[in-house]
Amino acid sequence: MSKILKVEPISVSYPEPNDNGSIRNLTLCRIETNDGIVGWGEAISMWPEACRATEVIINGMSDLLIGRDPLENTAIYRDIAARSWWYGPEGIAAFARSAIDIALWDLRGKISGQSLITMLGGAVQTKIPVIASTHAFSASLEDEVKKHTKYVESGFQGVKIGLGKKGEARLGYEFDRDVNFMKMLRESFGPKPDIMFDRGQHLRWDASYATEITMAFEEYDLRWIEEPLEPWDIQGFKHLRSHCTTLVGTGERCWSTDQYRRLIESGIVDVVGCDPGRVGGITGFRELIGLVEQSQLWFNAHAWSSAIITAASLALSASSNRCLLFELKPIENPMQHELVEQPFWHTDGFISAPNRPGLGVEIKEAVVQKYRMR
């Protein structure tokens, strides 16, 4: 029987070309067994101080893992979740739990010779449509339309563009200019490819503005509007949803099944955003999928970090028919293309869950060390 020998949190800092070259940070978790099998997990901890805090919590929780059989991953998950009862099961503790949980599922698959999708009970969707998940950087919207049209021509089945992001594009600030951008995209793409917008943190829209602009985008067939308002603005979301037919996405900031249950019960969401690197790993995400399936809503994986999260998100997405599409970052980047032996990419606009043991990614440890946070 394999036993857990070592639990090591490793935060990384890396330039993200899909975010205008800005430095982003993550906390990986490397768990090794006494017979030399290694599992990898990830928390989308983002800021350096959150990365350091996540490392401290993972190190602190490691006594609940050392000496245990990694095949007992759900029991271990329950134990580490229980440990944080006093300092709060959400926030940093959820990051730590997420990274540990994903690494344990990876180990369980490697030990048993099963892929994650097999452990989840098999693929309900054998191939999922892929869209390019992007930010716009250029001051010239014509250039941005050309750039995004190239993505669609290369096989992506649509685009999701972040508004209010870094760079010169300044999308999300001027009503007429934004609507014109949507019009130009639709005219360039033709009728079929999906177009979605995701309001960035720095934009402050109120309910009437969000409703008006979503209705204007709707003229050109917007698939969904994501995070149009702050998550606590329940009345604002209700106003928006009563005026628009476009799907509304929100939820990526939730930490737990309890929060997701309240979100779904509030009736403000069509597409529930979720990241295994935040919600409690594969175990936490699975619980959300159960809620989404019961409610006949949709979920969408917020997979915008490393190939570890992409692998986990992909299997989870394929395990249910309540997932509409899968996002890939279109520009080659360190945490996807350098980190693993076989980077994820679409084939003719579709992607399938990996069929190799565990998460199905082979991590290059030298790359982890290269980007290790100093």
Ligand SMILES: [Mg+2]
């Ligand atoms: Mg988003």
